[in-house]
Amino acid sequence: MSKKLWGGRFTGKTDPMMEKFNASIGFDRQLWRVDIQGSQSYARALARIGLLTSTEAEQIIDGLDRVAAEWAAGEFVLVDGDEDIHTANERRLTELIGQVAGKLHTGRSRNDQVATDLRLWLKEEISHLRSHLRQLIDVVVERASEEIDLIMPGYTHLQPAQPVRWSHWLLSHAWAWQRDAQRLDELAVRVNVMPLGSGALAGNPFPIDRVALAAELGFGDITYNSMDGVSDRDFAAEFLFWATLTMVHLSRLAEDLIIFSSYEYRFVTLADAYSTGSSLMPQKKNPDALELLRGKSGRVMGHMTGLMAILKGLPSTYNKDLQEDKEPLFDAVASLSGSLQIATGVLSTLTVNPAIMRAALTTEMLATDLAEYLVRKGVPFRETHHIAGAAVQMAELQGVSLSELSLADLQKLHGAFEEDVREVWSFERSVERRDVDGGTSLRAVLAQIVRLRRWLAGGEEG
Numbered sequence: 001m002s003k004k005l006w007g008g009r010f011t012g013k014t015d016p017m018m019e020k021f022n023a024s025i026g027f028d029r030q031l032w033r034v035d036i037q038g039s040q041s042y043a044r045a046l047a048r049i050g051l052l053t054s055t056e057a058e059q060i061i062d063g064l065d066r067v068a069a070e071w072a073a074g075e076f077v078l079v080d081g082d083e084d085i086h087t088a089n090e091r092r093l094t095e096l097i098g099q100v101a102g103k104l105h106t107g108r109s110r111n112d113q114v115a116t117d118l119r120l121w122l123k124e125e126i127s128h129l130r131s132h133l134r135q136l137i138d139v140v141v142e143r144a145s146e147e148i149d150l151i152m153p154g155y156t157h158l159q160p161a162q163p164v165r166w167s168h169w170l171l172s173h174a175w176a177w178q179r180d181a182q183r184l185d186e187l188a189v190r191v192n193v194m195p196l197g198s199g200a201l202a203g204n205p206f207p208i209d210r211v212a213l214a215a216e217l218g219f220g221d222i223t224y225n226s227m228d229g230v231s232d233r234d235f236a237a238e239f240l241f242w243a244t245l246t247m248v249h250l251s252r253l254a255e256d257l258i259i260f261s262s263y264e265y266r267f268v269t270l271a272d273a274y275s276t277g278s279s280l281m282p283q284k285k286n287p288d289a290l291e292l293l294r295g296k297s298g299r300v301m302g303h304m305t306g307l308m309a310i311l312k313g314l315p316s317t318y319n320k321d322l323q324e325d326k327e328p329l330f331d332a333v334a335s336l337s338g339s340l341q342i343a344t345g346v347l348s349t350l351t352v353n354p355a356i357m358r359a360a361l362t363t364e365m366l367a368t369d370l371a372e373y374l375v376r377k378g379v380p381f382r383e384t385h386h387i388a389g390a391a392v393q394m395a396e397l398q399g400v401s402l403s404e405l406s407l408a409d410l411q412k413l414h415g416a417f418e419e420d421v422r423e424v425w426s427f428e429r430s431v432e433r434r435d436v437d438g439g440t441s442l443r444a445v446l447a448q449i450v451r452l453r454r455w456l457a458g459g460e461e462g
């Protein structure tokens with residue numbers, strides 16, 4: 001039977017069910033690379049204070065390289081008793097280099113080790129996610145630039161409201177993702193802190209240089225309280241909130257596109273690459289990619305809530321509950337990575353149907369513009385709103401569209417209507433009038449594109 005890390009005072013056998021229940025190797029094996037990286041740096045830190053000779057340190061570091069090579073080649077063989085990734089790596093190291101391996105864990109605990117591993121791992125994943133997110137924003141910005149002339153109905157309450165540029169709609173999602181990108185960079189600073197050297201809870205009894213160790217591992221700072229260091233999972237909670245909010249944004253994009261691609265709208269057509277057919281109904285093309293984005297947002301939200309519930313009642317420092325932090329985090333990272341890339345694929349391949357979009361615009365969506373026309377003639381807005389409403393009703397009664405009302409009819413509603421009211425009935429003019437910063441005019445949308453491009457290029461504006 002293999003020797004347990006904590007086996008010294010335990011004589012009774014572990015219930016085999018308990019063995020399984022306790023084990024995290026099934027999922028924390030994902031941490032193999034960062035676990036080895038952390039151990040190699042820790043060996044160097046021990047050598048610097050003379051707790052390992054340089055030969056011993058070399059043996060350990062080379063041995064860990066060989067363990068890493070086995071993982072990388074898919075040749076690492078797990079054995080019974082490999083409770084978690086830390087246990088498994090040390091067990092294998094001992095087999096490869098013998099008893100000197102037993103010196104590696106000097107002053108260290110799995111408590112500070114696992115907290116360090118998780119942060120190292122998340123740091124790397126965050127940099128991948130950051131580039132996926134930027135890619136997504138980039139695709140949307142370029143698309144917005146190319147299709148800037150398209151005008152579509154804008155909705156509130158899912159009711160046709162006012163004409164907007166299609167690009168304005170596209171960019172409305174890009175801005176949410178830009179905030180997500182900023183938020184990710186902000187929280188990355190708090191992930192980038194090293195707990196190693198906290199020991200089990202009270203601190204490392206040997207004078208290792210934690211600052212040098214942190215620098216070697218690429219951390220920006222160290223934790224300053226060992227009890228906090230081993231138990232702090234705020235970085236994971238914060239990341240999961242970020243993941244949830246980002247998924248909520250993707251889900252809202254998905255919902256818009258599910259509606260816009262439906263048969264009744266047909267503003268856009270999804271590429272075959274991101275849709276599937278029905279096994280029963282040959283005419284169908286289903287927006288599966290989008291539905292999965294919407295569905296996965298619920299799943300990630302569940303992970304965030306789950307971790308919060310795990311943390312809520314914990315007494316100070318390390319408790320085994322914390323082992324449950326990993327699966328939500330791993331799954332959230334995988335879900336985000338997939339979702340961001342799929343959303344990018346969907347948005348770069350869908351086609352727009354300008355004629356259908358155009359046909360969906362009705363002059364009723366210019367009722368506000370009609371009211372604004374009167375405002376420009378000096379009539380107070382409250383009154384104009386009422387008059388435009390009466391015009392809508394009059395058109396309805398006559399069974400014509402708003403723009404078909406005669407000047408004489410309009411003048412019955414208010415004397416300020418003149419010949420030039422004709423100019424109200426242009427969707428282009430309507431969007432162009434909304435020329436404030438942040439509006440949907442050509443100038444205002446181009447300005448958004450410039451700003452986002454500058455931000456993407458690395459300028460901090462945004």
Ligand code: ARG
Nearest residue numbers: 024084110111114318322323
């Ligand atoms: N597998 C454990 C975890 O993921 C490692 C830390 C174990 N520490 C302990 N004192 N049992 O949290």
